[in-house]
Amino acid sequence: MRIAELATALVLMGLSVWFMVLATALPIGWVPEAGPGGGAFPFWLSAGMFVCAALILWRETRVAPRFKRVAIFIHPAASGQMAVAAGGLVAMVALLPLVGAYIAIPAFMIGYLKVIGKTGWVTPILLSVGTVLFMFFFFEVSLKILLPKGWTEPWFYPLYAMFF
Amino acid sequence: MDMLSYLADGFAVSLSPLNLAVVLVGVTAGLFIGAMPGLGSVNGVAILLPMTFIVPPESAIIFLAAVYYGAMYGGAISSILLGIPGASTAVATTFDGRPMAQKGEAGLALIAAAVASFVGGTISVVLFTILAAPLAEFALAFGPPEEFALVLLAFTTFVGLGGDDVVKTMMMILFGLALSTVGLDMISGNPRLVFFDLPGFYSGISFLILAIGVYGVGEVLWTIEETRGSPKVMNARIGFRDLVDGVKKLGRTVRTMTMGSVLGFFVGVLPAAGATPAALMAYGLARSGSKNPENFGKGEVEGVVAPEAANNAASTGSLLPMLTLGIPGSPTTALLLGGMVMWGLTPGPMLFIEQPGFVWGLISSLYTANVFAVIVNIALIPLFVWALRMPFPVLTAVVLTLCVVGGYAPNARMHDVWMIVLFGFGAFVLRKTNYPMAPLVLALVLGPLMEQSLRQSLISSQGDMTTFFTRPISGTLMAISVILFALPIIKRLRSAGALKPAQ
Structure with missing residues (x-):
């Protein structure tokens, strides 16, 4: 410390x-x-x-x-979780402009919940799908704020045509 | 009478279907956020601020104030059921709330917290209504020297009364002020402190980006480290009979609730003091005034009502200087202030003249938020118990995602997202090494006002620094600032003097 x-x-x-x-x-x-x-x-x-x-x-x-009071900076029991949270966050942000929010964010959620949450597949998939739908309809459709898409941009052309 | 007619006009705004819906959604979201371990009003407002672009500015601020209110109620839920305060403001609630839950009285503790929050909220909103207009009228006499002195006073309260390490507090204030100067100089228009010549810094560092980093990413890392990622939930079931019994039992705590509410309001008005010390002070007063002080800490219901009434009252109290003087009393109100500026509503005395509809609409919305919060709080207790059983990693993943998307949305720049990550990691390290975060955020928000008022004052006085001391209001404020700044030094000298005979 x-x-x-x-x-x-x-x-x-x-x-x-x-x-x-x-x-x-x-x-x-x-x-x-x-x-x-x-x-x-x-x-x-x-x-x-x-x-x-x-x-x-x-x-x-x-x-x-x-x-000095004997104290450790990061408790060993939490260090693994913290490393995954911090590393996962950095990876997600780095991937955003490349693969877009609709791949980077679900990948982070699924990876994080599988590694740290040790859950099955249902929770991460449901959570990711819910988040993706929320992001699209709240930010893109309602607020007209386009999130980064990277090389997935062409996939969204039909959706843009439908909602804008 | 003017005040009552303004308030009636305000209700016409706050009771519109949109604003009622906004308040209901806001308090419910606030309750859930406040109930989550480690998340409080400041995190809720920081994370949800970018989502408010969907409604008009007035409704957005009413929504954020409702989130603030709801989170203050919700903080007690995790304090009682998990033994982990939802936020620091609910720390005192764990002292007796958790033992009550362990004794099987979780339901009563939750009802006591909700009712006390309602009483605290109601008394403080009435005090707010009475004091807001006269204070704003007084503040109309303020010129640049008074504004500078007032901002300085806000910072010296952190130094004198904040309770944190004095040098580290000063460090964080200066750091926040320095960060507020990044971008273009407000007078010459020349760029300054543009790190690595990155274009993203030309528009400065947004308070929102710092707040999401500190209170979103930083808080998640902090909570993982503190709880080792596995909080334990106590059960609570509440039926109608429990509710009636609970309210009956609370009859004997009316005096404690009232004392906590009034104390909380006035402590909340002081910058740097806010809801956490208000709750702790109310707890201490309730214990010292109790006939059974030995029961405190073992599950005494008065130990729950006193801090809960106080922290809700303090949250309303901290809105008073923000709205009337443009000086926030807490990090959450600093974010509200930042949000208002973002939407072109400049808090301060002129707001009462230029936008009375908005001001009184916001004030009256506090009444409706208070009523909704207590109803939603009690009605949704089973849902909160269920939500708290949600695996902690799910909450972590959702908050981190919201931080990234919410940080990107306002300006659609990756630069902001990277800054959030940087601030989040930095905030974790700084918090671990006991640097207070609230002064940093407040300084970033108040920095532009401080620099502008300082430069305007010095230009008009031809560089004469005595201008701050010779005008009656600014002179008084400067004198109080000097006293507050000297307070820790006096305390230190006195404690050193007290130690000497023992040595």
């Missing part, structure tokens, strides 16, 4: 430095006739972030590891 605390503080310090550098693209001081420059607000906020992160890091390094 202590390593996670230290690493998080370091990452936040790094982020704040990056923000400061990017903010300097615009003036960070007083601009005559125009007031504070466009980079001033983000720059000084990021500087504040840097100070806070440095304080957190300093506080953490002052406490010897043996005095």
Whole structure:
């Protein structure tokens, strides 16, 4: 847990430095006739972030590891489920523009429920079909928001002709 | 009398068939979301916000307020039946709700929670109705320095009263404010903080994307880790006779409910305080004022009614500064505020003048939402028990899917979906390392107002910072901010002083 605390503080310090550098693209001081420059607000906020992160890091390094509460970052009993949830989510999002929402999302649901839920086929299939129907009729037909289809786009031409 | 005529006009809006349907669907959805372990009002509003494009803006906000209300009721259900609070606002309900369920009194606990929520909701909505218009009228005198001072006050309440690590709270406020500056500079129009020159950052970081990431993806990961993915459900059956018996037994808790409601409302009005501390404070007060404090924690019905009345009252209370001043009192109201801005409704005193129909329609919808919520809550208890038996992975898969589709829908950009994933993973790590999330979301929502008011004030005062201290209202607000900011330091010095003799 202590390593996670230290690493998080370091990452936040790094982020704040990056923000400061990017903010300097615009003036960070007083601009005559125009007031504070466009980079001033983000720059000084990021500087504040840097100070806070440095304080957190300093506080953490002052406490010897043996005095820290013994805690683990992710409980081993949950790590498998978390890895599948996180990995599945990333895979689903990566697949969205390629194979489209109507393949990526059911694939995620079926895969996730089979691996983690250890269910039979009925629940994942029913849930996937229900989700696909909801997505199509709610987002595409009612709200006119087209979800990504990837190479499955031509499959939808007859449906577009029917509903739009 | 004006107030009553405005309220009557408001009912004409909120009792229209569309808005009644919207309230009914909203409270029912909120109840289910609130009842799910780990999901609360903020998750519900974040996930369902993109779905509201189907109705007009006024109805969309009424829907989201109804989701908020329903989720506050629903939080008690998982606290009692699973022993896992639906959201942090229902933590205090587990203290006695769970022991009651274990004693076979789950039905009574659920009825007590629903009735107390109704009482809390009703008292707080009446207080809201009385206070909203005068507060909005007062806020009409606000200029940029007052707006800046007010936003600063909202942030310093997090530092002074939030109860989290002070440095980490400040870190999250600054982080949220910095993220709010991503995109085009509001005065010069030049791009700034455009990471890797990705076009998606030119339009800034939407509060919705951050909220779905933090309260959707992040919350799912957090709940999997906390529950190891296998919560246990207690059974509850409620017939008409149980309902009558339950209500009779609650007669002796009227004083506790009233105390919880009034306390909850005023704690809810304070930014950073909100429903969780309100519920915990009401629980503590109920225990200290009880004739049988030793029964608390072992299944005492007063231990359920006090926090439930308080957390519902606080949810209404936190709407007051959001609607009248444009300053949200909680992450959920921050999302409501963001939603209103998205639909061109700017919360604040001018809204009462420019859109009285909407404002009073929303206020009156809180009355109808409260009535619907208590009816739907009690009527659907068997359904909630069934829903809570749903395999946890099903809930996880559905929420993650809704996050992805809901995040993509508003702008149809994959950039937003990737940002949701990034924020979700980041939020999990930050929460695990005890960084508070609420200040981050609030800061992202309030950032543009803070920067605009700061820059306008400094331009008109030619860079003179004393402008914030010399005007009566902003000076008072700044003074309170300074006190709140100093509060943790004073506390620390006092506790260090108290320790010295012992050492």
